[in-house]
Amino acid sequence: MPAPDRKRTRIQAENEDRIVSKSLDVFSKYGYRGSTVDQIAAAAGMSKANVLYYFKSKNDIYLAVLEGTLEIWLNPLTELDAEGDALLEIQRYIQVKLKLSRTSPAASRLFANEILQGAPMIGPYLKTELKELVDSKVAILTKWMKQGEIKTFEPVHLLFLIWSTTQHYADFAIQISALDSSPKSKLYKDAENFLDSVLIEGLKGPKYSGVVGSDEY
Amino acid sequence: MPAPDRKRTRIQAENEDRIVSKSLDVFSKYGYRGSTVDQIAAAAGMSKANVLYYFKSKNDIYLAVLEGTLEIWLNPLTELDAEGDALLEIQRYIQVKLKLSRTSPAASRLFANEILQGAPMIGPYLKTELKELVDSKVAILTKWMKQGEIKTFEPVHLLFLIWSTTQHYADFAIQISALDSSPKSKLYKDAENFLDSVLIEGLKGPKYSGVVGSDEY
């Protein structure tokens, strides 16, 4: 077995990383149950026995992949800044999520699969860490509402909308490509234009209504 | 085997319907690969051998479930009426899709699973029938844009937005319930209020800008 605690050897580091990296592709494509250790081994270019030499079980690989991706995937929300301009902050968040959807569709699909199956692994995480993060951001949205920067509604739903619309381009890519033949670059540009213009306009609060040029107070 | 072509007996009708109905729950929860014929048999309250007496294979059951659900799920789009008021039509479509998401979450998850796995079964359908339907509705949206009823953007993205946001409440229900403890009724009411107000405002075309009360010409 790999050393119990000692620092990783060069080969360990390489192989463990390769297994995690390649198995993301496999898990995101077929889900946990639909993925086999043989597939992962083939993707990583080694024998099944060797894969299980580095990770005790298929489940352990899955956990490593989830952990390695979770932070990257959910990080952008952290940066929603209470001090920034509401509409600009939201716009930026949408842009970052869209870019992530384009550059890391596998990560998106991995989570989509996990949640669809009832979040057997990350369920606890959702109720604790993610909930805390979301609560703190909901507070920011509420503040912006009170300041008239954005209109009033139940704040979480804006997060749900941003998540669902942006991740849709990764999770439902097959359907999208069946319905729209534009190249990926145009598709994402159009998506951004659409979401930006509709949301920015649709979210504007009382501060912006009536007198057009009004600013502060 | 069941009669080759002859009309279904009472028992055939009952059992086939029960198998399809119950296996929707199973397939939507675990995906195709994650569902077993034993699970389906248990859910339908009969032996595995009997299930396979009515359906030649697991795949055949899956096809029957997909077929039986597809129409219901995609039907509302058909009703988007070119002659109706743009914003009202869109609003109604959102409402219907949201209601469907609430009342038939299993159907939504079934398709989400199918698409996530690369649409191995309904891929061809997406490229033909669904594409045709979408193209025709995109034409309607384009018309509304030219008439100034809604602002100008790449029309498919509005469909993507409506699909993703409404289905999100079914597909990601576990995550939503981890983040928001409101009862389902409030959740969906809030979702509808939010989507309505943001989208209706965000979609308004030139016809509505400037002079507030202007109506036709």
Added chain:
DNA sequence: TCGTATTTTGACCATATGGTCAACATTTTG
């Protein structure tokens, strides 16, 4: 270069799963 630690894998095992079949049970029909 030698000896030890690490790495790699083919062969193997136990279990799960899709599917078949012959025997038995029930329903339908004349």
Added chain:
DNA sequence: CAAAATGTTGACCATATGGTCAAAATACGA
């Protein structure tokens, strides 16, 4: 009510799959 048709299932089979293990190959420090 008896024969034919239909329905039901336990036992069984072949394959797939997660995981183990001992032996062989390789890397590496002294």
